[in-house]
Amino acid sequence: MILGLDIGGANTKAASSTGTFAQSVYLPMWQGAPLGEALQSWAKLDPEAVAVVMTGELADCFPSKLAGIQRLISEVKKAFSCPISFWGQSGFQWQEPLELAGANWSASATFLWSVAGDGIFVDMGSTTTDLIPMVGRPLAAKTDYQRLARGELVYTGLLRTGIGSLLPAAWIRGESIPLSPELFAIAADAYLALGDISEDGYSCAAPDGQGKSQKEALRRLARSVCSDLEEIGEDAALAIAAQARDSQLRMIVSALHRLSKEHGLARVMAAGVGEPVVARAARLAGLGCSRLSEIYGREISNVFPAFAVARLLESEKEER
Numbered sequence: 001m002i003l004g005l006d007i008g009g010a011n012t013k014a015a016s017s018t019g020t021f022a023q024s025v026y027l028p029m030w031q032g033a034p035l036g037e038a039l040q041s042w043a044k045l046d047p048e049a050v051a052v053v054m055t056g057e058l059a060d061c062f063p064s065k066l067a068g069i070q071r072l073i074s075e076v077k078k079a080f081s082c083p084i085s086f087w088g089q090s091g092f093q094w095q096e097p098l099e100l101a102g103a104n105w106s107a108s109a110t111f112l113w114s115v116a117g118d119g120i121f122v123d124m125g126s127t128t129t130d131l132i133p134m135v136g137r138p139l140a141a142k143t144d145y146q147r148l149a150r151g152e153l154v155y156t157g158l159l160r161t162g163i164g165s166l167l168p169a170a171w172i173r174g175e176s177i178p179l180s181p182e183l184f185a186i187a188a189d190a191y192l193a194l195g196d197i198s199e200d201g202y203s204c205a206a207p208d209g210q211g212k213s214q215k216e217a218l219r220r221l222a223r224s225v226c227s228d229l230e231e232i233g234e235d236a237a238l239a240i241a242a243q244a245r246d247s248q249l250r251m252i253v254s255a256l257h258r259l260s261k262e263h264g265l266a267r268v269m270a271a272g273v274g275e276p277v278v279a280r281a282a283r284l285a286g287l288g289c290s291r292l293s294e295i296y297g298r299e300i301s302n303v304f305p306a307f308a309v310a311r312l313l314e315s316e317k318e319e320r
Contacts, residue, residue: 004310029059039079124274
């Protein structure tokens, strides 16, 4: 068994090349989360080799991306005694450590294109959404900065995105109410309040450090307009949630429209914890959609870069 790892700033994910093991652990780097402990627990699976992609180098606890990469490489090497391969923007053969920065999308798209062909690969995670055009090969820009500029990285996710960044103002009882830019509520609160995710699906920390019941989510949403829930009522808090959800959906639809027209693509391949949102956006954009959960299972879809990099290393070993 080859184990794939996707080390992110908020979540670290693992998957076996066989697809029989998949796990995601909330490990916020900026809070000094015990990454080493999670890696050591996965080392007990006794993999024959480990394949690694990362995005966690961007966490602002590191003074630079390079420092983050070096730290993450060190943590992996301390945890595993088997051979370890790190995937960079051009594959396992890389020259400079900075080629490893933000390369998880590259592993996903490279593997997916090899088995499914052309289309737009869209992976909506807890924090960001990757949109990778694939025509003959993955065509996305190499760095996060460049992908942001080209609309191939949309910095919005199913869980951790602040409500204020999705919705400058909400319509409540016919009145437009500006939302506070404070981190009072996040997208997870909107989706939980609306019943789109379960309490277990709210897998990151709540902004106020409190619980993850629907009532608590509604209270956080009310706070986003500087109010208590008792002051504006549940219907108003639910209205904020619905408008935030719709705003995020429009962001993804807009990105899909642009990329599909630019590259002449009519098919989306959706993955990630936000896969249902991507599928809905594809329909609204008039595009076909293949959901990777229907091919590989929900757990693998949620950790697809980890699975993809494990499969890529497995294929490379078979070719030798």
